[in-house]
Amino acid sequence: MKRLKLTRPLTISVGALVAALGCADFAKAETPSWCGPKKASLALLDGYGGNSWRQVTTASGKQVVDQCPSITKYEYADGQGDTQKAISDIKGMAAKGIDALVVFGDAGPAVLPAITSVYKSGKVIVPYRVAVGGKEGTNYSKFIGSSFENDGVTWGKWIKTVLPKGGKLLFLSGPAGNSQGLDELKGLKSVLGSEYVFVNPQPFDVTNWDPALTQKVLTAEIAKNDKIDVIISDFGPSLVGALPAFTKQGKSIPAIATSDGNSLGCFWQENQAKNPDFKLFTVATGNDNVRLAVQWAIALATGGEKPKEEIFKADAFEDSVSGKPNPVQCRKDLPGAIYLSSKLSPEDQVKATSR
């Protein structure tokens, strides 16, 4: 899969629009190789659909489905963060006769029995991003993971360039014990030596990816630690509200390695002049993970050619120091809660997230 490489913020809208239109035309003109001749129906099942990231992801999945004319019916269900509902959604879709299911298993192994029973009944089922346990061919057709360890490695390498002699790092992730945070930490530690000290409680500060809790946690950490050289967070946008805490305590915002978001990019542009240490590095936030999962599900259900990739790797997206692959991007005219790294055009993201 090719990634859009855009160098100037101004060109994004035009470029993305052209790309999107191009994609749409392409879909009509020529069927992708992963789309086979067999007719099938497909459902996308979310464990929790209540934020913009998920809505952009869902819209991305839909876009892939639209490229394949063999898919006769497309359904979506939102588990609303309720494991019971997520399980009954999975079973319900299979009972309705849907042929292929793509599952965001937020509840982890808790949804594995439901996934296994659907797989055993002869359907195609592809869990993605969150590990649900089990084995390919026994419990599900294919698991499309995201390499969070790769994100950790990417951040670690950048930290080495801006802080070559080592320093104090603060790592924030979501709910306690989430596998994403643990994998990222593994990646970070594989690159960074002992001269880089993590000042947070091991393995990471728990924020639940909630901006209010992030704000509280960061306030406590700033008060406790005289110096923090780099903050690492796996959800950049939830950091935005908390960062002014540095200014309030009379310190400069430090360097940040995180995932991208329009609000974060704009915040950097507004505040970097006043905060000399504020460098920003982001990896793509990974909305496009769903694309690969949907392509696999369609290929298996319609008899198309299997995609070559089996794991989703998020690329680096913005770097305020080198400007490569992109300088920090901000679209002030668009809502903060969109992701310029996504292949879905900003305009389509606005459509997906606004009501």
Place this chain on the structure above:
Amino acid sequence: MIQNPTSIVINNRQGLLSMPLARSFVTVVLSTLLLLIICAILAPSSISFGALKGSLPFAAIIAIVGLGQLLVVQHGGFDLSLPGSVSLAVVVSTHYPQQNDALLYQAVLLAIAFALVAGFINGLLVSVFRLNAIIATIGVNALLYAGVFATSGGVPSITTNLLAEIAGGESLGIPNAVFFAIAATALVSFTLKKTVAGRRFETIGASPLAGRAAGLNVRVHQMMAYVFAQLLYCMAGILIAGITREPTAFQGDSLLLPSVAVVVLGGTSLLGGRGFPISTVIAAFFLNQLSQFALSVGVPYSAQTIIQALALGFGIGVYSLRWTVNLKKTTGTKIVEERK
């Protein structure tokens, strides 16, 4: 610390203050002081100026929702519509203006209108249709969340600069949210304790039957508990919208338990009756400082949770203990009776 509570109370009473201090007030103040001392020893950074400035706005929010919950608890109810109500105020005050300062006041008025409607529905269901408060408010909570989704689609929106300045800014070095909490406390306290309507409100809470026998309009007073509670939740929601730059659409969810906890810590009986607004607000500070302390100690998350649970258990345990001792000595509930 609480070995001889009676003497502490009596000293206080005969000393500086001319009005009797409620037991709950003394307990919560002493617990808070103890916590601050522990903070100073074990995690001094948690009471540093910067940390306090950062965490006080959140204490103020817990205090304001606690005051709302207090009014409902005084009438023997529970308001489980708090999460929906706070979240709705948050999304209305961020999504409606879409970062346009000029539309902010309209958004605030709209949020207040929603709060009034929700309050009247709660009040009607509980006081007129005699539904169980828990059931009625759960239903209204679902309705309010429908409103949250209709307004926001579950997506966060960035707040307006004006609201961020008002709610998240500082005056005289103190976060503005604290002033809002102080104003709300003063208003609730004064109304409950010093006005005729407030006294009637407490009387009816203690015994609706006695209130009815005395010729008071029980239904209206009960209904007003829910309406004013909603207005306080709305205020908290709008403040969160300003304090957090990009609040989620579910910001109220994490406030329900703390709101009940501070009411209980503040010494108000869950069976209804006399309410302690000032103690409730201090309990909010206690609870918030407790989580700041747990964060600052720098222990793993599991240990943070245990610390919070233990301290809460201690706070509530102190009450039960004192309550039993008191019961043995007197049949009344007021310290005044133990004076001689």
